[in-house]
Amino acid sequence: MAQRQTSIQKRVRAVILLASVIVLFVTAGAFVIYEAIDFRAQLVRNLSTLAAVIADNSVAPLAFDNKAIAEEILAALRAQSDIEAAAVYDDDGNIFATYPPALPASLLPSAVAGKGHQFRDGALVLFVPVLQEQKPIGTLYLRSSFRGLYEQLWRYGIIVLIVLAGAFGIAFMLSTLLQKRISEPILALTQAAETITRQSDYSVRAPKLTDDELGTLTDAFNRMLSETQENQASLAEQARLLDLSTDAIIVRDLQGVIQFWNRGAQEVYGWTGAEALGKQKHQLLQTEFTEPLEQIMDKLQRQGRWAGELVQRRRDGTRIHVSTRWVLDHETGTNLARVLITDNDITLQKQAEELMKSEAKRLDALVEQRTATLQETIGELEAFSYSISHDMRAPLRAMQGYAKALLADYDGRLDAEAKRYLDRIFRGANRLDLLIQDVLAYSRVAKGEIDLHPVYLERLVDDIISANPEFQAPLARISVEVPLHRVLGHDAYLTQCVTNLLGNAVKFVPPGVVPEVCIRTERVDGKIRIWFEDNGIGIDPLHHQRIFQIFGQVHPEKKYGGTGIGLAIVRKAVQRMNGEAGVESEENHGSRFWLLLNGGEI
Amino acid sequence: MRGCSRKSPSLPLCQRGIKGGFLSALVAVLFMLAGTAALSAPASAQVSKEYPLKAVFLWRLAQFTQWPSDAFQSPESPIVICILGENPFGDALNAAVAGETAHGRKLVVQQHRAVDQLRSCHILYITGAGPRQAKEISAALAGRSVLTVLDAEGVASSYETMIRFLTEQNKIRLRIHLKPVTAARLMLDSRLLRSAEVVE
Numbered sequence: 001m002a003q004r005q006t007s008i009q010k011r012v013r014a015v016i017l018l019a020s021v022i023v024l025f026v027t028a029g030a031f032v033i034y035e036a037i038d039f040r041a042q043l044v045r046n047l048s049t050l051a052a053v054i055a056d057n058s059v060a061p062l063a064f065d066n067k068a069i070a071e072e073i074l075a076a077l078r079a080q081s082d083i084e085a086a087a088v089y090d091d092d093g094n095i096f097a098t099y100p101p102a103l104p105a106s107l108l109p110s111a112v113a114g115k116g117h118q119f120r121d122g123a124l125v126l127f128v129p130v131l132q133e134q135k136p137i138g139t140l141y142l143r144s145s146f147r148g149l150y151e152q153l154w155r156y157g158i159i160v161l162i163v164l165a166g167a168f169g170i171a172f173m174l175s176t177l178l179q180k181r182i183s184e185p186i187l188a189l190t191q192a193a194e195t196i197t198r199q200s201d202y203s204v205r206a207p208k209l210t211d212d213e214l215g216t217l218t219d220a221f222n223r224m225l226s227e228t229q230e231n232q233a234s235l236a237e238q239a240r241l242l243d244l245s246t247d248a249i250i251v252r253d254l255q256g257v258i259q260f261w262n263r264g265a266q267e268v269y270g271w272t273g274a275e276a277l278g279k280q281k282h283q284l285l286q287t288e289f290t291e292p293l294e295q296i297m298d299k300l301q302r303q304g305r306w307a308g309e310l311v312q313r314r315r316d317g318t319r320i321h322v323s324t325r326w327v328l329d330h331e332t333g334t335n336l337a338r339v340l341i342t343d344n345d346i347t348l349q350k351q352a353e354e355l356m357k358s359e360a361k362r363l364d365a366l367v368e369q370r371t372a373t374l375q376e377t378i379g380e381l382e383a384f385s386y387s388i389s390h391d392m393r394a395p396l397r398a399m400q401g402y403a404k405a406l407l408a409d410y411d412g413r414l415d416a417e418a419k420r421y422l423d424r425i426f427r428g429a430n431r432l433d434l435l436i437q438d439v440l441a442y443s444r445v446a447k448g449e450i451d452l453h454p455v456y457l458e459r460l461v462d463d464i465i466s467a468n469p470e471f472q473a474p475l476a477r478i479s480v481e482v483p484l485h486r487v488l489g490h491d492a493y494l495t496q497c498v499t500n501l502l503g504n505a506v507k508f509v510p511p512g513v514v515p516e517v518c519i520r521t522e523r524v525d526g527k528i529r530i531w532f533e534d535n536g537i538g539i540d541p542l543h544h545q546r547i548f549q550i551f552g553q554v555h556p557e558k559k560y561g562g563t564g565i566g567l568a569i570v571r572k573a574v575q576r577m578n579g580e581a582g583v584e585s586e587e588n589h590g591s592r593f594w595l596l597l598n599g600g601e602i
Numbered sequence: 603m604r605g606c607s608r609k610s611p612s613l614p615l616c617q618r619g620i621k622g623g624f625l626s627a628l629v630a631v632l633f634m635l636a637g638t639a640a641l642s643a644p645a646s647a648q649v650s651k652e653y654p655l656k657a658v659f660l661w662r663l664a665q666f667t668q669w670p671s672d673a674f675q676s677p678e679s680p681i682v683i684c685i686l687g688e689n690p691f692g693d694a695l696n697a698a699v700a701g702e703t704a705h706g707r708k709l710v711v712q713q714h715r716a717v718d719q720l721r722s723c724h725i726l727y728i729t730g731a732g733p734r735q736a737k738e739i740s741a742a743l744a745g746r747s748v749l750t751v752l753d754a755e756g757v758a759s760s761y762e763t764m765i766r767f768l769t770e771q772n773k774i775r776l777r778i779h780l781k782p783v784t785a786a787r788l789m790l791d792s793r794l795l796r797s798a799e800v801v802e
Contacts, residue, residue, distance in 0.1 A: 060793035063662045064776060065655065069797045133665055133703055 008186050012179035013172075020171035021164075028160040035156055039149045043124055044117050047144050050080065051128040055140040058088050058130050062096060062138045070097035077142075084123060085143040088130065096138060112139055122146055185214040189221055202229040248322075248343040251329075254297075256280045259338060268322070268345050270315030281341075285312040296326070300339065304328045309346070321350040382447045389436045389443070396436070399429040438565040441496060442550070445573045450490045452577060454600030457484035457530065460491065461519060464498055474514070476506045481520035485528045486600030493573040497581075500566040501593050505534035508591075524596065527579075532593040539585040548581065570595075655774055656753060656767060657695040660727055663749060663765065664704035666794035669724060670787045673747040680708040684723035686731075686739070689713050690753070717742045728763065730754040736761030747786045764788070768799075777801060 054073060061070035070088050077083045077099050085107035086099040093112050109125060114136070117126040123145050130138040185208075192206035202225055208218045239262075242249055248265035252258050258281050261273040269276075269285060276284060282293070288311040289296070300306045306326045313319055322343040329338045403426040407419065414422070461480055465471045471478055487494075506515040518533045539547060539554060546552040548571040553564030567581075574581045574595055585591035664681045681704055683695070699709035712723070717738040720726060726748050731739060739761050743750070752763035764783045768775045776798035783790055 057793060057796075060666065060791065060797040063665070064659055064794070064797045065774065066797040067773075132662070133705075135702075 006183070006187060006190075008190075009179055009183045012182050013175040016175035016178060017168070017171050020175075021168060024164050024167050028164060032153065032156055032160060036149070036153060039152060040119070040124075043144060043146075043149065044126070047117070047124060047126050047142055048128070050077075050083075051126050051140055051142050054086070054142075055128045055130045058097075058138065058140060059132045062088065062090060062130055063132055067097050071099070071101055073097075074099035075101075080144075082144045082148045083142060084145050085141070087141040089139040089141065091137055093139070107143055109141060112141065114139065181210070182214070185209045185218060189214075189218060192221070192225075196225070202232055246344070248341075250276075250281065250341040250343065251338050252281050252341065253336070253338050256282055258284070265343070268314075268320070268343060269312070287312050300326055300328050304330075310343075312343075320345050320347045322346060379447065382443050386440060386443050389440045392436055393433060396429050396433050400426060400433070403429065435563050435565075438563045438569065442565055442569045442572060445493060445496065445569055445576060450493065450576055452488050452490055452598075454486045455489045455491060455494055456486060457494075457521065458482060460494055461498060464495060464502065468499070468502075470506055471502055476515045476517065478502065478517045478519065481518065484519070484530070485521040485523065487521075487528045487530070488598040488600045489577045489579070490573075493577055497570045497573050497595060500570050501532045501595075504566060504593075505532060505536055505591070508536040509534075510537055523599070526599060528597055528599050530595045530597070533590065534592075535590045538587045538589045538591055539583060540587045541585070544583050544585070547583070652769075652774070653691050654694040654698065657691045657698040659767065659774060659776070660695065660725065660751060661699045661702060661704070661709050663751065663794070664709060664725060666791035667725075667749050668705075668789035668791075669747050673724060674707070678707075680710040681705075681724045682710045682712055682722055683725045683727065684720055685711065685713045686717070686720065686726060686728045687715065688729055690729060720748070721746065723748050725749045725751060726763075727751045727753065728759075728761065730759045731761040733760040743786075747788055749786070749788055750782070765798075775799060 054077070057073045058070055061067070061073065074086050074088065074097055077086050083099070085103055087103065087108060088096040088098075089112050090096045095108075098108075109127075113127045115127055115129055117124060119125070123143050126142040126144070128140045128142070129136040130140055188209060189206045192204050195204045196202060205222050205225065206218050208215050208222075243263035245262060245264045246267065248268040249260070249262040250258060250265050251260035258276050258279050261271070261276040263273075265276065266272050271284065281287070290308060290310065296306050296308070304327065308324060310322050310324050311319055312322055323346045324341060324343045327340045329340055403422050407414075407422050407426070411419075458480065461484070465478055470476065502517060505517045509515045513535065516535045518531070520531050520533075522529050522531070543552075543554045547554060548567045550568040551564040552568065571581045574597070577597055579595060579597040581593070581595050583591055583593045661683060664683070669681075683699065685691070685695070689695075695711050699711060702709055712719075714720060714723075717735065720739070720742045724747075726739075726743070728739070728750070730752070736759070739750075749765065750761075750763035751765045751767065752759055752761070753767040755767070755769050762779065762782070764779050764786070766777045766779075768777055776794075778790065778795065778798045778800050780790075780800060780802055
């Protein structure tokens, strides 16, 4: 600091010196001017005093007309070098005596004034009356040059210059000492500020050298430094936390220039913060947009945020998928709005997704293929079982026929035992025939295309009742709640269903009870539900699911008979008609079977 | 001037002036006939330039001389200038003292023939004295503070005065004898002494 005159030192010194020099000049100037003014008055005073003495001394020579003495008296003026001329005039204005004795006329006044002085031709001219007993007896004339004035002013000027030089020297020394009091605290501040700027070290503190305003300034500076240091620390902490995030956190301005780039961004994209800052984000990352950037920015402006997926490139050129969320930061004002971007790499998820998609597609195809094969097999199986069933009926009929014929033709020759055996063969064959018929019916229901059309239930039910005596009185009482709604179905399938359900209803009744069945329909959510409510033995809710499966019979067949396929056929037939079947029942409280089908109204 | 002439008691002075010349005497007579006393100027003009100057010198001596206080009866008492014997001034002295003062006192001119009348004088002007008269004067002035002036150029006088008018190169000069001055308890202004020839 000592070898280099800093600006503040120069300035303070210059101010002190300037002030001192101005004060000195003003003082000296005032002094010289005062002297110049006062000198004239002094000159007049001095000359007047001298004149008074000479006038007094001139009284006697004048009074007694002694010219020699008068001249002698005037000759005493030799001692006064400024006196250029002197003269004594008598009462009549005639020259009585002069000094010097041979006085050139040019130094004499043109006219003799009574009294007074005047400055003329660079000299002071004075007239004094010579009085005796208060009466003028003559006039004294004195002429004094300004030489004394000029000499005195010149002397003053030299003194002033010497004093000025000395004072300037003293002021210079004092300013050197005094400027330190002002400049040193400022220099200390400046040095601290420079250190901070150069090293970004906010732990530096400026030394406090004085207790005045500069001291206060230093304190405030140091306090600000402390706050900055704390802020710096908390910012560093926040930045560290931001860096901990594995998500890429990026801030860019509205022109796309990257302003912030955390460690997560470095990990995701491979570019370091130093490389990324100041670059165009989408240029750097070769962003592929799924929708135009203008559209995204428009959304961002309107809604303040946008989220989506982008394809970008890492530093090593790898394409990556990122899920990105953009938030508009208005905090710093509209013109300085920024976009906070959080990206995370979803390439792996994307790949997994793709993989899963293709796998699913492959599986679908496989399933389709298998299903086709299976259906083919099923078709073959069904055709096979149909032909088997059909072909099995012929030997059965032979068994039935011949058993019957044997019983009828050889009634007397067969003992009771033989008849019982024959009867059992006959019934067994009957039962097998029924079974085969049901299996055929199920097979018919299960396979083949059907054509659905509106079905008039009332007529269908009437036909079924008319065709089956066991559904007629006195064996059973079947009532129909007309009108029955039309349903969308298939005649043969529906006949099968209704026949099976009515057959069950009249079959599963307690002994000695005449079965009663009520048929009605109701509209449910645009569909039609057909109810078959009976007064039969009912079904335990435990068995409600099982009874619709093949061979899902609950009751021992010996008690009620039946193949155990009837309800399975019902369900299958209803499903083929895009419907459902079900039951509501409790044991010993009758059953309420239902079929749910689409309505048959156009 | 005229008023002075009127109250002046020295009519003989004027008469002396007439003797200065026929024409002037004639004019003076004419003026007197006119009943006025304002004749000093024409009269003095008739006198040579020497005497008006001497008249001035004479009364001005009063201004340069300090009398002891007992020389005056009262503060208002005038300074009396006496001329013993002949009056060579004519009217000039009266004219010269008119309106003038010395030490605040008026100036009065008296002409005496007898020595015994000199007791009231403050300045005595003589043009010369014989031995007998000198004795008389000395006796008359003994103990008195009277400034004596002799106007006797080239003339021997038995009475040595304090001041003597001399003529050098047409200039009137003064010679002062200090001894009698001090003896008479008079004090002369130093400026006067400087302008005069002083004899111990």
